[in-house]
Each structure stands twice: as C-alpha cells, then as structure tokens.
C-alpha cells in the first residue's frame with residue numbers, strides 16, 4: 001500500500017482504543033484551551049505548556065505529567081478535557097474507548113477523588129447526547145507512587161461506581177512511574193479488585209522489573225497487560241522464563257503502545273517492538289496510543305506505523321482492529337454491538 005493510502009485507510013478503519021490516560025491524551029487545541037483558561041490566574045502556565053510540548057524520554061515524561069496535572073486540577077478542567085478527548089477519538093473513527101485516569105484529591109481547588117470520577121462520568125454521559133459514534137468506558141488508575149492505602153481506596157471507589165445503574169466504570173488500571181515502588185506490594189489490592197468483579201489492566205514489565213512481574217503474574221494475573229515491553233526480554237537461566245509461559249498459557253492480552261515505547265526509549269526501533277513478538281505467536285495484542293497528546297497524535301497514526309513497520313495489508317489491519325473487540329472490558333452485549341458495526345463497515349472500508 002502507498003503511504004498516503006495507508007494513512008487514509010487507517011483513518012477510515014473502525015478502531016478500539018484500550019490504553020489512553022486522560023491527562024496525556026489532549027490535542028494541541030485542547031491543551032491550548034486548558035492552558036489559556038489557567039493562565040488567567042497563573043502565568044507560569046505558558047512555560048509549562050512549552051515543557052509539555054517538548055516532552056522526551058521516560059525520566060522526563062513523569063515530570064511532564066506533573067505539569068499537565070497542574071493545568072488539569074479542578075472540576076471544570078477535568079470535565080473539559082474528558083469531553084475533548086472523547087470527541088477527538090470519535091473524530092478518528094474510534095468506536096470504543098476505554099479511558100483511564102487517576103482520581104485525585106486536590107484540596108486547593110475542592111477536588112476530591114470521588115468528585116473527579118463523578119466529573120469524568122458526567123462528561124461521558126453528556127457526550128452520549130451529542131450523537132458521537134463512540135462507546136466509552138472508564139478505568140480508575142492506581143498510581144504506584146501513591147502507596148497501597150490509596151490504591152485500595154481507588155478499588156473501593158471503582159466498586160462503588162461500578163454498581164450504579166448504567167455504570168461506565170468497569171475496572172482499574174495500575175500505572176505510574178515503573179521505577180518507583182514495587183508492584184508486588186499491590187497484589188492484595190489486585191485480588192480485592194477481582195473479588196469485587198472489577199477488571200484489572202496492569203502496567204507490567206514496562207522496565208526490566210522481572211521479580212515484581214513474576215510475583216504479580218503468579219499471584220494476581222491481570223486481565224490485560226499495559227506495555228509488557230520486557231515480558232520476554234529476560235536473561236536465560238535467571239528463572240524468569242515463567243513470565244512468558246504464564247502470559248502465553250493464560251493468553252493475557254497486551255496493550256502495545258508503539259510510539260510511546262520508542263519515545264520513552266524502552267524500545268530502540270519500531271521493527272524491534274515487542275508487538276511483533278506476540279503477534280507472531282498469535283497472542284492477543286492490541287495497538288494503543290498510551291496518550292495521544294504526549295506520545296503520538298492519533299490511533300490511526302499508530303495503525304499506520306504498524307502497517308509500515310510490519311508490512312501489514314489492509315486485511316491484516318482490519319483483523320487487528322476487529323480482534324481488539326475480544327479483549328475489551330465492557331459486557332458481551334457491547335462486544336456484539338461492536339462486531340455488528342464492524343460487519344456493516346467492512347464493505348466500505350476494506
């Protein structure tokens with residue numbers, strides 16, 4: 001396929017986005033609007049924006065996230081950003097979005113964790129009245145820098161919201177700086193989430209954290225793995241082979257974020273990206289953005305990168321986007337609806 005037709009095809013393809021952090025998924029326009037709003041009370045905002053736009057590398061990324069959090073620190077900002085992100089994904093032909101975000105207590109603006117979740121849910125419901133062709137669900141993120149106590153509170157909050165009528169909260173995400181803390185400390189939290197009927201998506205093996213990865217996989221295997229960059233990159237003979245075996249045996253789907261891993265330098269080139277390792281094994285692996293604002297620009301672009309790197313045909317890309325439906329966290333009725341949508345789109349797209 002010629003490069004131009006790949007981009008158009010990937011844009012027209014109906015898609016599923018399963019790994020998008022709210023605060024890293026802004027567009028240049030939504031970031032500008034949020035910064036402008038904040039700049040009315042804090043001129044430093046304009047410098048923060050330049051640093052955010054200049055993002056590079058893993059160490060730097062977590063400093064950049066702190067700046068975004070200063071811009072998105074009150075109810076109105078969380079609401080505006082959630083609506084903008086949903087509309088932007090819908091405009092990119094994303095038909096199903098599982099958005100994730102870390103509920104935050106920010107006393108200076110009156111924000112509480114509960115209000116944060118309520119605000120995102122309000123935005124999701126309001127977008128449903130706009131006739132956007134997108135279904136949105138929500139995962140509450142646990143930031144591994146904040147400790148086990150807050151993690152458990154996040155699980156309890158997720159359970160509470162998941163029980164409400166027409167709930168869009170389907171599970172939790174485990175994320176945060178992979179160089180900080182120990183994922184194994186959170187095993188009881190993951191188990192508690194499962195007992196409460198919540199799905200668990202966990203950032204695992206984003207760095208070469210083999211011991212914690214193995215402990216989590218043995219005792220509380222997640223329903224999906226974020227990144228998984230080092231799941232298969234162990235040194236032989238060190239007892240880490242079991243990691244790959246568990247992931248394969250349990251068929252734990254992997255959320256692959258191509259450009260993000262390249263930018264944070266956990267992979268050297270796209271052709272060496274672990275997406276291909278799992279894809280070749282016929283293991284469930286889904287192309288995701290991570291955060292379309294910080295790491296890339298659209299999910300279509302990520303599909304186009306995959307096509308260019310791994311020489312995918314139109315049909316390969318179609319099969320990839322269709323297979324992503326199998327591993328969404330929404331109920332089976334939603335899966336059926338999406339498969340029907342894909343079936344109807346097929347003659348026009350492929």
Ligand SMILES: CNc1ncnc2c1ncn2[C@@H]1O[C@H](COP(=O)(O)O)[C@@H](O)[C@H]1O
Pocket residue numbers: 021022023024061065100101102141143175176177178203206260264290291
């Ligand atoms: C580079 N790879 C990554 N690895 C781990 N965690 C990441 C991440 N990218 C983002 N986050 C997590 O998402 C938060 C921002 O969105 P929310 O405020 O929750 O919407 C970050 O603070 C971090 O905890």
